Amino acid sequence: MPKLTFSGGVNPYSYKATTKNLQITDLQIPSRVVIPIVQNLNDEVSVTVIKDEYVSIGQKIGEIKGLNCSPVHASISGKVTDICMWNHPVISLPVLSVVIDSDFKDKKITPKKTHWDYFRYSPEDLVKVIREAGITGLNSGFLSVYSKNALLKEIDTVLVNGCESEPSTTSENRLMIEHAYEVIEGLKIIMYIMDVHKSHIAVEDNSDEAIESLKKVVFKAPNVSIKILKTKYPQNGQRQLIDAVLDKTVHSGTSVTDSGIVIESISDCYAIYQAVVEAKPVTSRVVTVSGSLIEKPGNYNVRIGTLFSDLLDQCGYKKETEKKMKIILGASMTGISQVILDVPVIRNMSGIFTMKEDNVNPKTHACIRCTKCIKACPMNLMPNFISIYAESFKWDECLKYHPEDCIECGCCAYECIAKRPIVQQIKLAKQYKEELHVKA
Numbered sequence: 001m002p003k004l005t006f007s008g009g010v011n012p013y014s015y016k017a018t019t020k021n022l023q024i025t026d027l028q029i030p031s032r033v034v035i036p037i038v039q040n041l042n043d044e045v046s047v048t049v050i051k052d053e054y055v056s057i058g059q060k061i062g063e064i065k066g067l068n069c070s071p072v073h074a075s076i077s078g079k080v081t082d083i084c085m086w087n088h089p090v091i092s093l094p095v096l097s098v099v100i101d102s103d104f105k106d107k108k109i110t111p112k113k114t115h116w117d118y119f120r121y122s123p124e125d126l127v128k129v130i131r132e133a134g135i136t137g138l139n140s141g142f143l144s145v146y147s148k149n150a151l152l153k154e155i156d157t158v159l160v161n162g163c164e165s166e167p168s169t170t171s172e173n174r175l176m177i178e179h180a181y182e183v184i185e186g187l188k189i190i191m192y193i194m195d196v197h198k199s200h201i202a203v204e205d206n207s208d209e210a211i212e213s214l215k216k217v218v219f220k221a222p223n224v225s226i227k228i229l230k231t232k233y234p235q236n237g238q239r240q241l242i243d244a245v246l247d248k249t250v251h252s253g254t255s256v257t258d259s260g261i262v263i264e265s266i267s268d269c270y271a272i273y274q275a276v277v278e279a280k281p282v283t284s285r286v287v288t289v290s291g292s293l294i295e296k297p298g299n300y301n302v303r304i305g306t307l308f309s310d311l312l313d314q315c316g317y318k319k320e321t322e323k324k325m326k327i328i329l330g331a332s333m334t335g336i337s338q339v340i341l342d343v344p345v346i347r348n349m350s351g352i353f354t355m356k357e358d359n360v361n362p363k364t365h366a367c368i369r370c371t372k373c374i375k376a377c378p379m380n381l382m383p384n385f386i387s388i389y390a391e392s393f394k395w396d397e398c399l400k401y402h403p404e405d406c407i408e409c410g411c412c413a414y415e416c417i418a419k420r421p422i423v424q425q426i427k428l429a430k431q432y433k434e435e436l437h438v439k440a
């Protein structure tokens, strides 16, 4: 049977071998965590603890108003030593955060009521449970759909994204291997809430162990099938996933839910199981730490709010020996370069990747019109023209090539022999288009 896939894409050098077979291990309790209360810049937030208060793991420390937001919980036990503005790894400004100093006792709050018999509760009640556990609609496909009331749209399929096609992360792969039961139970909860009777878990063909683990459990869930996809980047893109698994095209200007589909991640399925069945809020997450500057690479269960500097120290970060280095939040293809290391681990962060500076920022040249970027683009765009026009600020010409459809996967830049900063130029074009839209 031909393997399921999409058009375009690339096969970048994979760093997965270093961490793929390493079991998830708990990182030591950090002496301090800094937990951002804000999830978006314009959130209306309130802190529910005061300075010097003793907090236990799982205790609510902040509330956010808004449909796509959720409460924030303490990830260690100890004393609140500050409530202040602190640097955030993604939002470019300092945001309101709670600083907790650990007492290393790992004291937890009294467990809340579990909903293991979730089918006895209404979907609305379960959505409240999930949100109260700190699972946000921002990162969770099904919750954002639910919060926008898009259930009014005809959703008939849940697609679980088990394609971890970024070449440096293995955290989702390990969750499928070690927690297949919880992932599939989480998916069943989502299906119940959305009243959907068909779902697929998409996994790439380089994840044999994950496929085997899922197969051992999935037979108990007759409406769930496992789809094995060809390993290719960016197979984890929403439109690429739908193209490969369902042979459907999500057209420009329409959303995934317009096609009756909701896409959910492996880690969110797992977190939803923990919230509903085990009554556990989100206080940690699995992070892959790897790259040439890490002595002890691995898949670590890290408390939310752990500072990058502490996490890297525990993983044997070789900062003394390497003066020129780059730390990437997320993964090697799409991650954000991180200059400041006193920023905290946040809920939707799957990896940290490190590399020497001579691997990055190479000298760039003029386009030689080789068309490699066009062949690689999974969105069928012409990245070369967008880039050339954006570079010379010829916006009218540039916008004719639809930069807004770009998913910022980086395949074009990866293939470009001239090493042109295509993605940065496309981002500029998108920004220009958004500003035009705001002014209109």
Ligand code: SF4
Pocket: 376, 377, 378, 379, 380, 381, 382, 383, 405, 406, 407, 408, 409, 410, 411, 412, 413, 422, 423, 426
């Ligand atoms: S133009 Fe955008 S979608 Fe196409 S390859 Fe480049 S980054 Fe990816």
Ligand code: SF4
Pocket: 366, 367, 368, 369, 370, 371, 372, 373, 374, 383, 384, 387, 412, 415, 416, 417, 418, 419, 420, 422
């Ligand atoms: S890959 Fe680079 S050099 Fe080749 S056409 Fe695209 S932008 Fe130009």
